[in-house]
Amino acid sequence: MSARVRTREWSGADYYDVLGVEPDAPSAVVDDAYRRRAKELHPDRNPDAAAAERFKEVVAAYRVLRDPVTRSAYDEYRLRVDMGTLYASAPGRRPDPGSLRTIDHLAPPRVPRPRRPLPDWARTTISWVLIGAGLAVALWALFGELPAPSEADTPVAVQVTLGIMAAKLVGCGLIVHWYPQLRARWHY
Numbered sequence: 001m002s003a004r005v006r007t008r009e010w011s012g013a014d015y016y017d018v019l020g021v022e023p024d025a026p027s028a029v030v031d032d033a034y035r036r037r038a039k040e041l042h043p044d045r046n047p048d049a050a051a052a053e054r055f056k057e058v059v060a061a062y063r064v065l066r067d068p069v070t071r072s073a074y075d076e077y078r079l080r081v082d083m084g085t086l087y088a089s090a091p092g093r094r095p096d097p098g099s100l101r102t103i104d105h106l107a108p109p110r111v112p113r114p115r116r117p118l119p120d121w122a123r124t125t126i127s128w129v130l131i132g133a134g135l136a137v138a139l140w141a142l143f144g145e146l147p148a149p150s151e152a153d154t155p156v157a158v159q160v161t162l163g164i165m166a167a168k169l170v171g172c173g174l175i176v177h178w179y180p181q182l183r184a185r186w187h188y
Contacts, residue, residue: 015061134169
C-alpha cells in the first residue's frame with residue numbers, strides 16, 4: 001500500500017496538526033480524525049476556496065499517516081529535522097542490518113561471459129561476402145539498369161548513392177577481414 005515517499009512534500013506541514021491528533025495516536029484515531037476533518041472541509045459541503053485547499057492538506061496527511069511504513073518514515077523525518085541531522089547520519093548511530101530493506105526489483109549484477117574470438121573461417125566468409133556485395137553494387141551502379149529515379153533524383157544522384165553504398169560495403173568487409181590485427185594495434 002505504501003507509495004513512493006516524497007520528503008519534500010513533508011517539509012511544509014505538520015500532518016499530525018493538520019488532522020488534529022497526537023503523534024502517538026493509534027491508527028483508529030487517525031482514521032476518525034480524517035473522516036471528521038474531511039466532512040468539514042469537503043468541497044461538496046463547504047464551497048469556500050480555502051476549505052478546498054485545507055481538504056487537500058487533510059488528504060495528503062491521511063495518505064502519509066494511514067500506512068505504518070510511511071508513518072514511521074515521516075516520524076523519522078520529523079525527528080531528524082528536529083535534531084538538525086536531516087542530510088547527515090546521526091553521530092555514532094549505525095543502521096541495524098535487520099531494518100535495512102532489500103531491493104528485490106533490480107536485476108542481479110551481470111557476469112561478463114568470456115569472449116571467444118570469431119573463427120577465422122567465419123570472419124573470412126563474412127568479409128568476402130561484404131566485399132563481393134560491395135563490388136556487385138559498384139558494377140550495378142556503373143553498368144546496370146538503375147531504379148527509376150524520383151522527381152528530386154537524377155540518374156547521376158542514384159549512381160552516386162549506389163557508389164557510396166558500395167564503398168561502405170567494401171570498407172566493412174576489409175575491416176572484418178583485418179579486425180584481429182586492428183584490435184591488437186588499437187586496443188592495447
